[in-house]
Amino acid sequence: MRVLVAPDKFAGTLSAEQAADAIVAGWRRHAPADDLVTAPMSDGGPGFVQALAAGLDGDLLALTVTGPYGAPVPATLLVTDQAAYVESAQACGLHLTPPDEREPERATTVGVGELVGAAVDAGARRVVVGLGGSATNDGGAGLLAALGASAAADLRAGAGGLGELTTDRRVDLGAARDRLGEVQLVAATDVDNPLLGLRGATNVFGGQKGMPDERKPVVDGLLERLAQATDRETADRPGAGAAGGLGFALLLLGAVREPGVGMVAAALGLAEHCAAADLVLTGEGAFDHTSQTGKVVHGVARAAAQAARPCVVLAGRVDVGTRETRALGVDQAYSVSDLVGERAALGDPAGSVASLAERVARQWSG
Secondary structure (H helix, E strand, O other), X not given: OEEEEOOOOEOOOEOHHHHHHHHHHHHHHHOOOOEEEEOOOOXXXXXXHHHHHOOOOEEEEEEEEEOOOOOEEEEEEEEEOOOEEEEHHXXXXXXXXXXHHOOOOOXXXXXXXXXXXXXXXXXXXXXXXXXXXXXXXXXXXXXXXXXXXXXXXXXXXXXXXXXXOOOXXXXXOHHHHHHHOOOEEEEEOOOOOOOOOOOOHHHHHOHHHOOOHHHHXXXXXXXXXXXXXXXXHHHHOOOOOHHHHHHHHHHHOOOEEEXXXXXXXXXHOHHHHHHHOOEEEEEEEEEOHHHHOOOHHHHHHHHHHHOOOOEEEEXXXXXXXXXXXXXXXXXXXEEHHHHHOHXXXXXXXXXXXXXXXXXXXXXXXX
C-alpha cells in the first residue's frame, strides 16, 4: 500500500516535518511494508520556506533580521530563478516568544520588511511573502518603515506607536514604493479577513497573540488610524487582516494575493503524489471550522479528491462533526486528544501523534 503523508504543522508543538516523521513512525509499527511518501506542507505560515525549498530549485540565504521585540533573529530567504520567498513568521512569529512574554501591542514587523528588502537586493523580480503565525498586530507598519516609509508616528514601535497618525498626518509611502521599483509583490495567505472590525485582524486573531479582550477596541482604533493615514479602502480588501495586518501593508505596496497552500502544493507536485497513492494522510493541530478557509488540510483533501483517493486527517483536536468533515472532502478525522488526553498529547506530541497513526493504520492499511 502506498501512503502519502502531507501534514501541516501542529501549532505550538510540532513542525510539519516533525509531524510527518511521527506519523510515519507510528504507521510503520503496524504496517512496516507500506510505502510511505512524505510531503510536509504549509499554507504560508511557519514552514513555508522549508516546504518550498523541498520542491524548488533555488538557494537558501541565511540572514539575521529584527525580531518582533527588536532582538536579532535568524531567518532564511529562498531565491530561485523566478522569485524570492519570504516567511514572515521567521521574523515575527508567535513561536519566537513564550506565551507569558507576548506583547502584541509592541510587537513589530520590521524584520519582515528587512527580509523583503534583502530579496530585492538579491535581484528578485517577484517576492512572495508567506503570511501566518505572527505575533504582531501593527498593520504591517514596521514592514513599511523598514522599506523606507515615514510618518510623524513611530511605525517601528508596533500598534502602540500608531496613536499620532491622523488623516492630516499621513504615512508617506513614496520611498517604500521606490525601494520596490518594478518588483511584483505576492501575499501568500490562507485568510480573507479585512484589517478592521469584527472580522478584522485584532478581533479575530488578537486573542491568540496574547491581547486581552478589553484592549481589542483600542488596538482596532489604532489600526483605523493607520488605514486613514494611508488608504482606508485597502483596509476592507480580503486578506488585509492576514498576519496582524501584514496583508494590509503588502496590499498598500501593490501586492496580489495567492493561496500559500496552492504554491506549496504546486512546488511539491502534490497532485502527482496523490495520484500515485492509495491513501492520503494530512493533519494539523486543530481540525475545526477554519480548516475550510485555505488551510493545508483543505488543500490536501481537495487534491486527494481530484485524484479520487481517500483522505484521512490526524489532528491534535477534532472540533467538527462528521457532516462538516465530509463536506471538506475528508473521509475520516482522528484526534490525538481523544486517544491519549490533552495533557499527554502536549507532554509528548511526537509520541502521541505516532500512537494515533498506529491506530489509524490498523483501520486503513490492509
